[in-house]
Amino acid sequence: MAKLYFLTSAEFQLFHSLSFDKKPQMVNAPNLVSMRWPNGVWCYDANQYLISKFFNRASTHSDGGTLKQYATQLSHIIRFCFDKNRNLDQLVDSDFIEFIKLQSAPRPNGKIITTKTSVSILRRTLEFLDFVGRSRHRSDYVAIDGDIKGFKKKIELSKQVHHSHDAAPRWYWDHSEMPIESETTTRDSISAIAIDKLRTAAANGDTNFFLMKRRLAMLLVLEVTGGRRSEVAELQRSAVYKALAMTQPVLEMRNLKKGGNTYVTRRIRISHSDLRFLKDFIEMNVEPLLSIKKTSHDYVFVSERTGQPVRPNTITQEIHYLRNLAGVLGRAHPHMFRHRYVTKHLIALIESFKFANESDFRNKLLDLEFFKVQVLDFTGHKSPKSIEPYIKLAYAEHLKLKETLDALNKFKEVDAAKRAIINYSAELQARGGPRHIVDGLLELSKNFPFLPPPIVTTDE
Structure with a gap:
């Protein structure tokens, strides 16, 4: 049609x-x-x-x-x-x-x-x-x-959801014959096991070296930034290099839920290990391709055929392809990575500030300016109302997890190392151990001083 x-x-x-x-x-x-x-x-x-x-x-x-x-x-x-x-x-x-x-x-x-x-x-x-x-x-x-015979219905929203002190109404259209939509909004996040399966499938599932590296890089950015697929598609190479130069790296990405058609960004903490893999992808794969295609722009994710930036739907298609290849049961799409990212950060807040219960967490999160600014900043949401569906999910997960915030941060570093090892191992298998991969493994070892440095050799 x-x-x-x-x-x-x-x-x-x-x-x-x-x-x-x-x-x-x-x-x-x-x-x-x-x-x-x-x-x-x-x-x-x-x-x-x-x-x-x-x-x-x-x-x-x-x-x-x-x-x-x-x-x-x-x-x-x-x-x-x-x-x-x-x-x-x-x-x-x-x-x-x-x-x-x-x-x-x-x-x-x-x-x-x-x-x-x-x-x-x-x-x-x-x-x-x-x-x-x-x-x-x-x-x-x-x-x-x-x-x-349509009519407007008003939803009274709680004060905590808005910056004003008065409850602010929201209107929507309805009709007596329309189906009833569930008032409960769910947010399904992708599991760590599913992500590992997708990453393994990306590393082993295609003989095309460029596509293998691009898929691994896409999975990395989706997981560590919580970016919407359009935001991931618009990631800039200059932002990666800028973050690499920082002692405590912060990656700048476009925030598409703020500013309408103006360019608004948010800043996301990211590990050096993850940035180094993106840098290798850019320098070893993207920039040589752009040179061959005689194309000039600042995007990270590009089409192998044209050298032009990929469209957001390409990211959806790639995740769908990897899901089928990995045999992942249930759903797996780019936005589920975002749900996981937001939930993990809310768990970190719960652990850090030791809220009394879920109600205490919700009230402080949506009412206190400090928490509103912090949460909206790292999630890239426009309104605190958008955070509410994640609160119950995060608190349920918190009851299962008793690690402290410090432990959670260590897990983030371990996650970054795990991603790097899988990504570099895939490249080693495909390329036979070029110098930049060995350098990557050596750099990775610096993040874990309790481990001896790897003994590696190379013909280059």
Whole structure:
């Protein structure tokens, strides 16, 4: 099924306003998402809606960003209206009820979407149809007694979730025929055993040396930074070199949940062992490839075929490939690494400050400015509300783990060493022991003074 949206060029500009001397003022709008009807005709209402979201700071980064997600959700109602030969402002409640049932039905390819996804599509659709109605001065097009009997519901959020002292309401669209979404949000994190299996599969599963190293580097960055897949895809080589020069390394990565289309970063503590492997990947694999392809940019993860930066979906595909290769049961996708990262850091806070119980932990975490700033900084979340689903998971894990914060930090160093040993061993097997691998093992031994230095030989 053909997509109903496309992206503008990286140089595209959008009209914003007229200056006092009546000259048009333009704004940069790279990768702005535009929509058409299935017959190729420009969909005016959908594009006006997306432009309004763009000016409200919805992102367009990484192949369309948030606007692409909105366009994907709106595609369903646009196809529905096209098939029924209706304009978007001609629907009635029975039409929308039919649309609701279609969203709950299996797709033509047999895929069944979750209730959460279905509800998300329906809420976006109601908001969009309300926008369509109001653009025609029909405020009752979507209303409790309107043509489409949608309504807004208010969720009262606790004071701790917001910076203000008053409880702040949040509104969302609903309809009496919509399925009920579970109020419980779960965060499944990937296990250490699964990560080890993925890493072993990456080291042994492909004769293509560049892809092997890239997969190992991707797994490393996902695990130690807790980055979203788009943030990992945008990791800069200059940031790796900058961190390497530090006594206590901090890696700078883009934070895509803050700043809309502006470039905002967060800083993540990372071990020298992990940075050294990334440096080797860059110098031995990425930069020679870019030289051959005559390509110039600052990205770490690139396509072997073109030398251009990989897209976020490439990371998802690689994890899916490794999951199948490793025989990992259950789910394994990039965001599960982030869930693991956030949970481990919350456990560290619990161990460090010895909270009385889960309720005490939640209250202090969401109420005290010190904890809010610290947690939002290392997770890259925009709102403390986003942390709540992790709290129960972290405290449950804490009850199983009695190690101190110092022990946890030691485990982080051991984890880094374990990653380095597997990664370098894979390269030794593939390359026969070049000088930079031996140097890497020697450097690794410095992190563990209680171990004798390795005895290594090389022909180089």
